[in-house]
Amino acid sequence: MAAATTISVPFDVYRFDPTKDRAPRYVRYNLDVAPHTPVLTALLRIRAEVDPGLTLRYSCRSAICGSCAMVVNSKSRLACQTQVGPEFERHGRVVVDPMRNMPVLRDLVVEMGSFWGNYRKLEPHLIEDPDRPMPKDTPTVMTPQQVDAFYETPRCIACAACYSACPAVEADPEFPGPMSLAKLYRFVVDPRDGGTKERLLKIQPNGLWLCLRCHLCTEACPKDVRPSERIRDLKEMAIAVQGATEHGSKHAIGFKDNIRAKGLLNEARLIRQTYNPLEAVSLLPQAARMVRKKPEILKAPKAIDGIEEVEKLYQLLDEEKKS
Numbered sequence: 001m002a003a004a005t006t007i008s009v010p011f012d013v014y015r016f017d018p019t020k021d022r023a024p025r026y027v028r029y030n031l032d033v034a035p036h037t038p039v040l041t042a043l044l045r046i047r048a049e050v051d052p053g054l055t056l057r058y059s060c061r062s063a064i065c066g067s068c069a070m071v072v073n074s075k076s077r078l079a080c081q082t083q084v085g086p087e088f089e090r091h092g093r094v095v096v097d098p099m100r101n102m103p104v105l106r107d108l109v110v111e112m113g114s115f116w117g118n119y120r121k122l123e124p125h126l127i128e129d130p131d132r133p134m135p136k137d138t139p140t141v142m143t144p145q146q147v148d149a150f151y152e153t154p155r156c157i158a159c160a161a162c163y164s165a166c167p168a169v170e171a172d173p174e175f176p177g178p179m180s181l182a183k184l185y186r187f188v189v190d191p192r193d194g195g196t197k198e199r200l201l202k203i204q205p206n207g208l209w210l211c212l213r214c215h216l217c218t219e220a221c222p223k224d225v226r227p228s229e230r231i232r233d234l235k236e237m238a239i240a241v242q243g244a245t246e247h248g249s250k251h252a253i254g255f256k257d258n259i260r261a262k263g264l265l266n267e268a269r270l271i272r273q274t275y276n277p278l279e280a281v282s283l284l285p286q287a288a289r290m291v292r293k294k295p296e297i298l299k300a301p302k303a304i305d306g307i308e309e310v311e312k313l314y315q316l317l318d319e320e321k322k323s
């Protein structure tokens with residue numbers, strides 16, 4: 001039998017011990033590996049054969065426990081699920097960093113207190129409705145459609161890859177993060193939960209509208225939970241419960257109105273739709289810079305050709321939502 005082909009791969013691995021080192025550094029390790037070797041296996045070989053001090057977290061080695069999330073070639077993901085070959089082919093090396101948005105304890109291990117703290121704040125358990133107490137002795141029967149509404153979310157293994165990839169967490173550590181919001185969605189759509197409205201009201205001010213809809217969380221999620229889509233659903237539900245009371249919700253509704261009316265954004269109108277006059281005054285310096293760069297934003301755009309088609313699409317979406 002022919003020997004398996006191996007490739008010689010440079011690994012640049014982040015090393016940092018905050019109790020001893022002044023600053024982080026990268027250490028290069030060269031390793032001959034088969035292309036299908038998981039990055040985790042390569043790191044364990046480095047630890048066993050070259051550098052016993054390399055610190056990392058792992059357990060199942062099968063993309064189940066979520067322990068081995070780290071940043072490989074700038075993307076947050078599971079090291080046990082990422083093969084060395086494609087990474088080497090694309091980048092010429094494998095750069096391994098600890099997850100972002102959490103402090104490093106040592107090398108590739110981070111302290112996940114903020115991740116779990118934000119999750120706990122959202123009360124991730126069923127809240128009983130006093131007017132509709134759950135039966136104590138008989139199981140609650142749910143229809144397949146009711147279960148379907150949240151079947152993706154329980155796949156989450158809480159690896160925190162989404163939290164590490166999220167720019168909103170980086171900008172504001174109070175933002176609960178994609179996993180917490182996806183789990184919140186799971187309770188909001190659960191017909192047994194009695195806290196739906198309160199959950200949606202509580203989460204709005206800092207929680208929901210900081211999401212930029214960049215979809216990096218969905219790209220990072222190893223279990224296809226698609227947190228950004230769950231956050232989108234929560235935003236729609238929050239508007240349904242409370243109307244547009246936040247800048248984020250006003251902006252979302254204004255954006256939709258503009259596109260429906262003309263097929264294009266009227267940026268000056270969108271600012272008026274999002275901010276009250278006093279708030280808009282504070283944005284004048286920023287607005288002046290925008291106008292200098294792009295004077296045409298002051299003119300209301302004409303409707304695009306085929307605007308009727310845009311309207312038809314919106315009507316279709318409205319009907320779909322109703323059904």
Ligand code: FES
Pocket residue numbers: 058059060061062063064065066067068069078079080081
């Ligand atoms: S080691 Fe368990 S998910 Fe990677």
